[in-house]
Amino acid sequence: MRDWRGRLLALLMTTGLGGTALAATPEMKACRIDGIPNELQCGSLQRPLDPARPDGVKVDIHYLVVPALARNKLPDAVLMLAGGPGQSAINVASRVLPRLSRLNNRRDLVFIDQRGTGQSAPLDCPDDSKLPIGxxxxxxxxxxxxxxxxxxxxxLPYGDLRFFTTTIAMQDMDAVREALGVPQWNLIGGSYGTRAALEYLRQFPTRVRRTVIDGVAPPDMILPASFSTDTQAALDKLIEANAKTHPTLRADWQALLASLPRQVTVAQPLTGAAEHFTVDRGLLLRAVRPPLYQPALAAALPAALHAAATEGRFEGLFGLTTAFGSGKGMKLAMGMHFSVMCAEDAPRIAQATDAPGADFRTLDAEMYSRVCRNWPRGEVPADFYKIPPAPGPVLVMSGGADPATPPRHGERVAKALAAGHAERVQHIVVPESGHGVMGVGCVRDIVFRFIDAKTDAQALPQDAACATRIPRPVAFQPVQEGAAK
Incomplete structure (x- = not known):
C-alpha cells in the first residue's frame, strides 16, 4: 500500500495533473474532499452573473478535478453533472467516484458546482430536516x-435570481472546459443533470465526445405535472409487485387515504422526540414519494403502510421519508432549485398533457404554481425545449420503477437524439430499478465500456443483459413479537 501511494504522489508531482493543460491553470490548488483519501485539485473561474453584462456582478464557479492515475492519460475528461436541480457536484463526488474509478485510470474526472449550488454563488435555504415532522x-x-x-x-450580492437558468449554467461549464484545456468532455448526467447535459449538447455539440444520461428529465417534461403521473405509476407498480406477500396492500392504501385527516403521534426520526400533528392527504402523499426513488427503501413501504392503516403507527413511514434525504450530498440548494423550475417548468404547467395520477392529482402543480408566483423568472430561449439529433454516441438509461423519470421520458429523448442516426443512441431500461441506475450491479461497467471504446462504432450497442435481469428487492417483513430466535 505504501509503494502504491508513493507512485501516485510521484505521478502527481511529475505530471501536474497528468498534462500541461491543467497545470497551466493558475487557479488550481491542492485540496482534499471528505470521503476521498487522495489529494485532489480545486479551482474557480469568475463569470458574469448576467452574461449580457460582462463588466457587471461576478460569481465564482468552483470545480474539482480528480486527476487521472496513468501517466499517459487521455485528453477527454469526464464531466459529472449533478441532479436536483440544486445538488452540489463537488459534495456528491465521494459517492460517485467509486462508480467511475475505472474511467479515472486514464481520464481526469471533473465536478463543477453549478451556479447556485455548493460553493458557486450558493442559493441555500435553511436546513429544515430537524424541524418537527408536521x-x-x-x-x-x-x-x-x-x-x-x-x-x-x-x-445577496448575486441575488438576482433570474440568472441561474440551465442555459446560462452550461455556458459556465464550457468556460471551465476551456480554462482546463479539455478539447471534449465525456458527459455523465443524472436526473436533472440529464437536462443539463442535453442543454450542453444543444449549445456546444462539438465539445462533447460521448454522453451518458441516467434518469432522463427532458427540458420539455413540465416536471410539476409529470410528477403526479409518474409517481402514481410507481406506487401502483409497487402494490402490484407485492400482491402475493401483501394481498391487502391496495385496500390498506385506500383505507389510509379515506381515514384522513387524522391526529398521529410519531417520534421524530433524527431527534427521537415524540411529536403530535395532523396527517392530511397532501402530507401523506409527500411522505410516500421519497422511498419510491430507491427500491431498497420502497421494499419497506408495504409494511409501513399496513402499520399506518391498520394500527395507526406512522413511525415506519416517516422514518423511510427521512432516510431518503439523509445521505451525503443529498441536500439541495432550494433557491437554485426554484430559480430553475420557475423559469423552465412552472410557466408551462397549463400546457401539460400528462393525465394526473388518481391519488396524487395536482398536488405538485399547485405547489410550484404557488411558489413561482413570486419567484423572479429568468429568460429561457425557445430552442431550449428542443432536442436536436445527437452529434455523437449517447447512452440513455432508465429505471422501470422510477417515480420521477421513468422510461417513457428516456424513450422519447432517445428517439429525438437518434433522428437519422439510430446507431448513435441506445436506451437501456433496468425494469426493477428506481431513480438512477448507474450504481446498480454491472451498469458501471457498461458505462466504462461505452466511454472507453476507441471508436464510435465500438461504443454502441452495449450488451446490457446483466442489468435487465436485476430483481426488485424482496419486501421487508417485520419481526413478529414472540417469533423463534
Whole structure:
C-alpha cells in the first residue's frame, strides 16, 4: 500500500495533473474532499452573473478535478453533472467516484458546482430536516419558509435570481472546459443533470465526445405535472409487485387515504422526540414519494403502510421519508432549485398533457404554481425545449420503477437524439430499478465500456443483459413479537 501511494504522489508531482493543460491553470490548488483519501485539485473561474453584462456582478464557479492515475492519460475528461436541480457536484463526488474509478485510470474526472449550488454563488435555504415532522411537510409552513428564503437570497450580492437558468449554467461549464484545456468532455448526467447535459449538447455539440444520461428529465417534461403521473405509476407498480406477500396492500392504501385527516403521534426520526400533528392527504402523499426513488427503501413501504392503516403507527413511514434525504450530498440548494423550475417548468404547467395520477392529482402543480408566483423568472430561449439529433454516441438509461423519470421520458429523448442516426443512441431500461441506475450491479461497467471504446462504432450497442435481469428487492417483513430466535 505504501509503494502504491508513493507512485501516485510521484505521478502527481511529475505530471501536474497528468498534462500541461491543467497545470497551466493558475487557479488550481491542492485540496482534499471528505470521503476521498487522495489529494485532489480545486479551482474557480469568475463569470458574469448576467452574461449580457460582462463588466457587471461576478460569481465564482468552483470545480474539482480528480486527476487521472496513468501517466499517459487521455485528453477527454469526464464531466459529472449533478441532479436536483440544486445538488452540489463537488459534495456528491465521494459517492460517485467509486462508480467511475475505472474511467479515472486514464481520464481526469471533473465536478463543477453549478451556479447556485455548493460553493458557486450558493442559493441555500435553511436546513429544515430537524424541524418537527408536521412542520417540515405542512404546506403552509413550507410556503412561509420558502418566501422568507427568497427574500433573504435577493439581498445577496448575486441575488438576482433570474440568472441561474440551465442555459446560462452550461455556458459556465464550457468556460471551465476551456480554462482546463479539455478539447471534449465525456458527459455523465443524472436526473436533472440529464437536462443539463442535453442543454450542453444543444449549445456546444462539438465539445462533447460521448454522453451518458441516467434518469432522463427532458427540458420539455413540465416536471410539476409529470410528477403526479409518474409517481402514481410507481406506487401502483409497487402494490402490484407485492400482491402475493401483501394481498391487502391496495385496500390498506385506500383505507389510509379515506381515514384522513387524522391526529398521529410519531417520534421524530433524527431527534427521537415524540411529536403530535395532523396527517392530511397532501402530507401523506409527500411522505410516500421519497422511498419510491430507491427500491431498497420502497421494499419497506408495504409494511409501513399496513402499520399506518391498520394500527395507526406512522413511525415506519416517516422514518423511510427521512432516510431518503439523509445521505451525503443529498441536500439541495432550494433557491437554485426554484430559480430553475420557475423559469423552465412552472410557466408551462397549463400546457401539460400528462393525465394526473388518481391519488396524487395536482398536488405538485399547485405547489410550484404557488411558489413561482413570486419567484423572479429568468429568460429561457425557445430552442431550449428542443432536442436536436445527437452529434455523437449517447447512452440513455432508465429505471422501470422510477417515480420521477421513468422510461417513457428516456424513450422519447432517445428517439429525438437518434433522428437519422439510430446507431448513435441506445436506451437501456433496468425494469426493477428506481431513480438512477448507474450504481446498480454491472451498469458501471457498461458505462466504462461505452466511454472507453476507441471508436464510435465500438461504443454502441452495449450488451446490457446483466442489468435487465436485476430483481426488485424482496419486501421487508417485520419481526413478529414472540417469533423463534
Amino acid at each position: 412542520e417540515q411537510l405542512e404546506p403552509a409552513a413550507q410556503m412561509r419558509r420558502i418566501d422568507a428564503c427568497r427574500a433573504a437570497l435577493e439581498k
